[in-house]
Amino acid sequence: MAGLKQRAERLFQWFDRRTGLTEPVAEMAAHPTPASAASWWYVFGSAATVLLALQVITGILLALVYSPSASNAWPSLQYINHNLALGWFLRAVHGWGSDFMIAIVLIHMTQVFLFGAYKFPRELTWIVGVFLLLFTLGMAFTGQVLRFDQDAYWGLGIGASILSRVPLIGGPLVNLLLGGPIIAGSTLSRFFTLHVFIIPGLLLGFVGLHVWMVLRLGINEWPMPGRLVRKADYERNYQALTKEAGVPFVPDAAWKDAVFAAAIILAVMACAFFFGPFGPTGTPDPTIIQTAPKPDFPFLWIFAILAYLPPGLETPVLLIAPILIVGGLLLLPLVAGEGEKHWSRRPVAVLMVTTIALALAIFTRLGTHTPWSPIMDAWSSDPVPAEYIVHRTPLERRGALVFQEKQCRDCHSLDGVGGMRGPALDAVAARMTEDQIIRQVLQGGGNMPAYGKALSPSETEALTRFLMTLRGPGLRPAIDASQGLQPQNGSHPVVPATNAPSKP
């Protein structure tokens, strides 16, 4: 037994004599970190790296089978999902790993921002980190394209449409993105190249640089109110801190990283196991247009913003906002490289994080529900509620039919069912007079198309009659303000104009 141990020792010596790695690696592992930095708040960077490794491993495994050609990509994914042992699980781990990686990178970034870790001398570490965020998002987008299904196909169309808005070079940029005049074989090939060669290469290189700088400059100390960063003396102060209260990174801090890394991999595997792989959805056949394309989760907020921006502002925002956002992130450490690190003395920083997080959450939630999209089959699949038809005249019931037939329901809900692009019409007659309803239907306006040429006079009459019955419980019909003091239909009491619950 002793001989075996000796032999192993000798083998190790043989290698070490030639690589010379043991000493520098041991030194790196044991480099002193401030004891305060051995915290659970400091585990996200290493977790992101571990997730990257997970993505590389699962990615290589999937690449063994995936066929990066427009004609075969979709069938090859089906094959992985259904015909290969555990193929579905590997696809699921790769997909969920991607979502987890983006989430962890964002959390890591927020933590670094709130702890002031981007300040001197770690400015460049932050800047490299910004590129890592962009590469991670780039991997997510290109990965979504490789899942060459309907969403991927039309998602590319959205990408091309955005690029086409660039002044002067928009057209050539679109062709460069697509690798030809249309979304087709060459498009998938170049996104495969981006996803498998170019971005991962950059990602690994930048991660190396990022980690190297963390080792070289030391892990950020836990911020304390009043411990100001000054270029003149920060490095001296930091050295003193690690000398007085420093602990070796391994094992004092690293055990938390290791525990969290294991937990995050387990979480990815659990999500993969219980929720399964993402898609693929329908085949990427451009002639199948019964589809409502949607980007993957990380990009839903952009999808939502594109629905809410005023049309005229869209192109400027699309082209200028990314430059401002990325530029702001890159310049942050150069502009605010000194001073207070503690969040309790940086209210603007805290407010920014809160606002951005809330905005992202709200827009992502809206992106999951897409209230701005017409429900394309509501007109033929969602019946008019029975209580809206009982005790109605034949003409009013005919109006309910017109309402369904003319696809009004696709944008307007009744009793909570139907599209939400336009207002719900359950009490429309309480806020619009008959004249206003007719005008709105025939002429459109606001965000509604004009139906003048799609409705015959009799259909218009029936539809209006039906809509006039939609008043809601206990509400009075809207009245024309200019005729507010005259009796209405004899049966209704005189209502002063100021009380009319009408909306122009």
Added chain:
Amino acid sequence: MSEPNEEQKRPAQDAAPPAASVPEVWRATAKEKEAAHAGASSRRTFLFKLALGLNGLVGVVFAVPILGFLLGPVLKKKGSYNSWVKLGTVGAFPPGETRLAEYINPVTSPSDGETAKTACWVRHADDGSFQVFAINCAHLGCPVRWFAQSQLFLCPCHGGAYYADGSRASGPPLRGLFEYEHRVDGDTLMIFAGQLPTLATEACRGKGPLVQVDPATVAQTKPSGPSAESDTRRSSWPA
């Protein structure tokens, strides 16, 4: 296995190798010494810089095919992707109806599969005229769907809506649907197509630049749309 011996000797060697202990055979020969000192270092610096310059030159030359290959899809002349494509016989598109048609893109690559196909909307107006619209919404390129009952094209992505003649009705699009140039050859309907219609390329040759439009001005100024349609829309509004 001479390795263990080597390892055991190592500490002694590393400690302080006295110059005198270097065997005679390892001493630099006169020729080697001469080579090391002869030739001022400035000459080698110059040669190194020359070699760098040479590599730079080679790099520039090599960049030509790299860029040429990479930018191949871009360097094509504008509109050269397009050509006349058959959509079908005129009889397949009854007057008064708008129907989905598809064609194989004139420019394809071997691995395109289903994506070589493209869909478009063909409108055969009552007056006999044709309009062929791109499937792609002018907002972000999602596939618009035709609803004959309400005479509207609706986009599933962000709710862009267009009238039967392709003009913008509502929603985020800045303009009407992209329209293909078309001609009727005997009883065959043909369109001039081949490129993904976007705001930069559009589907038609020689169309003007992007202008913000609203339904009212389209109805008055759009020359391609049958004027009867536009008139109907306006005249049916109650005074």
